[in-house]
Amino acid sequence: MLSIRNLKATINGREILKGINLEVKEGEVHAIMGPNGSGKSTLASVLAGRDLFTVTGGEVLFQGSPLLGLTPEVRARAGIFLGFQYPVEIPGVSMTSFMRTAINEQRKYRGLPEMSATDFLKLMRDKKALMEIDSALASRSVNEGFSGGEKKKNEIFQMAMLEPKLAILDETDSGLDIDALKTVATGVNRLRRPDNAMIVITHYQRLLDYIVPDFVHVLSGGRIVKSGDKSLAYELEEKGYDWIKEENEA
Amino acid sequence: MEPVSEKITLDNQLADWYFSNRDLLMSSSSSVFNSVRPAAMESFRKLGIPDASFENYKSTNIPKIFLSPLNRYIEEKKILFSVDDLFHCDIPELDTELVLIVNGWFYENRPRLQVLPGGMIVGSMAEAARQYPDLIKAHYSKYADYEKDGLVALNTAFAQDGTFIYVPRGAGSDRAVQIVNVLLSPEDLFVQHRNLVIVEEGATARVVVCDHSLSARQFLTNSVTEIYLGPNAHLDYVKLQNENDNCNQISTSFVHQERASDAIFNTITLHGGMIRNNVYTCLNGEGASNQTLGLSLVDETQHIDSYTFVDHAAPNCTSNQNFKYILDDKATAAFTGRILVQPNAQKTLAYQTNNNILMTSDARVSTKPQLEIYADDVKCSHGATVGQLDPMAIFYLQSRGISVREARLLLMYAFGHEILGKISVEPLRERLSDLVDKRLRGELSRCNSCPLHCQETC
Numbered sequence: 001m002l003s004i005r006n007l008k009a010t011i012n013g014r015e016i017l018k019g020i021n022l023e024v025k026e027g028e029v030h031a032i033m034g035p036n037g038s039g040k041s042t043l044a045s046v047l048a049g050r051d052l053f054t055v056t057g058g059e060v061l062f063q064g065s066p067l068l069g070l071t072p073e074v075r076a077r078a079g080i081f082l083g084f085q086y087p088v089e090i091p092g093v094s095m096t097s098f099m100r101t102a103i104n105e106q107r108k109y110r111g112l113p114e115m116s117a118t119d120f121l122k123l124m125r126d127k128k129a130l131m132e133i134d135s136a137l138a139s140r141s142v143n144e145g146f147s148g149g150e151k152k153k154n155e156i157f158q159m160a161m162l163e164p165k166l167a168i169l170d171e172t173d174s175g176l177d178i179d180a181l182k183t184v185a186t187g188v189n190r191l192r193r194p195d196n197a198m199i200v201i202t203h204y205q206r207l208l209d210y211i212v213p214d215f216v217h218v219l220s221g222g223r224i225v226k227s228g229d230k231s232l233a234y235e236l237e238e239k240g241y242d243w244i245k246e247e248n249e250a
Numbered sequence: 251m252e253p254v255s256e257k258i259t260l261d262n263q264l265a266d267w268y269f270s271n272r273d274l275l276m277s278s279s280s281s282v283f284n285s286v287r288p289a290a291m292e293s294f295r296k297l298g299i300p301d302a303s304f305e306n307y308k309s310t311n312i313p314k315i316f317l318s319p320l321n322r323y324i325e326e327k328k329i330l331f332s333v334d335d336l337f338h339c340d341i342p343e344l345d346t347e348l349v350l351i352v353n354g355w356f357y358e359n360r361p362r363l364q365v366l367p368g369g370m371i372v373g374s375m376a377e378a379a380r381q382y383p384d385l386i387k388a389h390y391s392k393y394a395d396y397e398k399d400g401l402v403a404l405n406t407a408f409a410q411d412g413t414f415i416y417v418p419r420g421a422g423s424d425r426a427v428q429i430v431n432v433l434l435s436p437e438d439l440f441v442q443h444r445n446l447v448i449v450e451e452g453a454t455a456r457v458v459v460c461d462h463s464l465s466a467r468q469f470l471t472n473s474v475t476e477i478y479l480g481p482n483a484h485l486d487y488v489k490l491q492n493e494n495d496n497c498n499q500i501s502t503s504f505v506h507q508e509r510a511s512d513a514i515f516n517t518i519t520l521h522g523g524m525i526r527n528n529v530y531t532c533l534n535g536e537g538a539s540n541q542t543l544g545l546s547l548v549d550e551t552q553h554i555d556s557y558t559f560v561d562h563a564a565p566n567c568t569s570n571q572n573f574k575y576i577l578d579d580k581a582t583a584a585f586t587g588r589i590l591v592q593p594n595a596q597k598t599l600a601y602q603t604n605n606n607i608l609m610t611s612d613a614r615v616s617t618k619p620q621l622e623i624y625a626d627d628v629k630c631s632h633g634a635t636v637g638q639l640d641p642m643a644i645f646y647l648q649s650r651g652i653s654v655r656e657a658r659l660l661l662m663y664a665f666g667h668e669i670l671g672k673i674s675v676e677p678l679r680e681r682l683s684d685l686v687d688k689r690l691r692g693e694l695s696r697c698n699s700c701p702l703h704c705q706e707t708c
Contacts (some may be wrong), residue, residue, distance in 0.1 A: 048649050076651035088646040092664025101660060109651070141664070158650060189660040 001197050008057035009046050016042045018222035027194040032201045034219035035241040040201045044170040048082035049075050077109035079165030083155040083172050090142040098142050127160040131187045150178030156187040168199045173207035185210030205237035261298035271324045280379035283409045285348045290396045290406035297400035309584030310526050315498040320440040326355040329434050346428035354443035355411045363592040373418040378414035393476045393504035404472040405442050412443035422454030433463040441471045451480035463493040475503040478509035478694045488676050491519040502528040509535030519546035520689045522551045531560045533567040540569045545669035547689050549578035559588045562595040571602040577613035588620040595625050602632040662690050
């Protein structure tokens with residue numbers, strides 16, 4: 001589904017990604033871990049198409065087609081979803097009009113007619129129930145005045161609405177207490193399907209107790225320095241990131 | 251010709267027009283208007299049309315818009331049209347009492363004055379001055395100070411007709427009064443109308459004003475509206491400005507509030523060439539509160555200039571001014587907000603905000619707060635921002651599949667929502683929100699989709 005080959009990216013001339021290689025197939029969940037500043041969030045942003053970063057080398061294929069030349073909205077319509085580490089508050093835009101615009105723009109791209117108001121409201125209702133989202137949340141402005149937990153839950157709710165092929169969840173666990181973390185993880189797990197894939201970016205192993213990955217990769221200094229199965233996450237938790245750094249330097 | 255002598259010529263022309271028509275004016279009007287006329291004219295001759303030498307008119311070239319040759323009439327030129335052909339209200343839930351004013355004159359598609367259940371009176375200002383001279387006299391020209399502003403003086407000198415609304419003590423219903431000011435003429439026209447809204451003690455009024463042009467001619471409107479709120483009275487006033495861009499408009503409103511009254515005065519500006527809105531508020535009784543709001547979406551070469559003056563003349567009053575502008579293309583805008591807290595007005599809360607979004611580097615806005623505080627136990631604040639749309643928010647929307655264009659529209663719409671959200675009549679709020687959305691999309695051709703749904707006669 002996703003092939004990242006020797007991807008390099010800079011911000012303000014400073015190289016953050018120094019040659020990333022990653023293969024993600026349908027049905028797989030990949031966890032990317034790493035210390036602060038290792039490039040985890042940059043990788044997520046670059047895949048979603050944020051123009052803050054300049055890609056200086058390598059290529060990314062999504063479902064066999066080059067991804068990097070596309071605008072963020074076209075990537076989203078093609079099936080990529082970014083769950084933000086810091087979801088943006090947009091006062092005045094209701095969740096309903098936000099989601100309706102998003103869904104209809106995506107449908108237009110796929111040559112489908114606009115969703116009727118009735119169908120749309122039914123979809124909202126179903127997904128709210130699935131994600132255990134408070135009804136009132138959907139009538140409020142996008143993320144405005146939401147608690148940290150509500151914002152993250154709202155990201156997963158949007159993911160449920162848009163049904164992406166590839167979801168990249170950027171530190172979805174940051175700022176969550178254990179109860180919120182469980183709710184969010186439960187929501188994510190309900191969206192796992194054999195025909196979609198996820199990249200879960202996290203600093204801590206804790207999240208991976210609830211969203212169990214097929215593969216764990218450790219990002220350090222802009223490169224994936226170690227890959228393994230979920231046991232790698234426990235090893236990291238035990239030994240700390242210094243272990244990876246030392247091992248690399250050795 | 252030098253600008254100064256141009257202004258003098260203009261002032262003299264307008265004064266000459268008055269003197270050569272004085273007898274006609276006097277004979278066709280009520281003594282209520284006539285008793286103030288000579289003093290107003292005298293004041294106009296001193297002040298003239300305000301140019302940039304007047305501190306309050308630095309941002310807009312008023313003499314310039316008076317210099318185009320426009321037809322002026324003292325007597326009503328009857329314009330015949332079928333109201334049903336032009337309008338049908340497409341907000342059926344919005345059950346309004348309609349007053350139609352064509353080129354400043356009451357349009358007689360219904361009785362000139364109607365007394366509604368509960369005692370509310372709506373209709374023609376000229377007729378009200380004839381039928382209820384004592385009532386009008388108690389308020390007319392009491393709040394609109396013609397000695398300070400030449401445009402108010404000019405309006406007062408020529409005042410003949412406009413809208414009259416009277417809500418007696420304790421009366422009022424949810425039913426809104428809708429005033430539709432239509433400009434409709436085969437020739438370019440100068441229009442002045444004079445309006446009076448009296449909301450007596452404990453009464454409630456909801457007023458919706460829609461300004462429209464139905465002819466692709468050049469119009470200049472110089473209107474004055476006086477509003478009185480008695481103790482504990484409530485007013486919700488929304489003015490929608492949606493004339494064609496050849497129309498220039500000066501609209502001056504005076505809101506006088508007594509004890510514990512509250513008012514929302516909300517101006518939504520969509521289309522129109524050069525627009526100057528003055529809103530003077532006097533909080534004259536303890537515990538009164540006022541919100542003076544504005545949302546303007548302007549593009550091309552439109553110019554919007556808002557001047558507000560809130561006079562805190564009594565203690566424990568609250569005022570909130572909030573003006574938002576979105577400027578595209580080469581549009582220009584100005585906001586001047588003055589707050590005066592008088593020495594006895596302790597425990598005043600007075601806030602003022604002006605936020606602006608500039609869509610291009612050619613758009614310009616100037617914003618100027620003026621706070622004069624003579625009491626020591628008050629809370630006053632003011633703030634202004636000029637900026638672009640938040641790129642992080644645009645990226646967030648894009649990441650959900652929304653195009654940059656749609657993302658910008660959503661954000662602009664959201665920016666205006668704070669003002670639209672204050673409209674208390676729900677069907678009207680929804681309809682105006684829809685209009686704003688259309689305006690942002692560039693789909694609003696002047697007046698084809700106002701709350702009255704004028705047809706394509708523009």
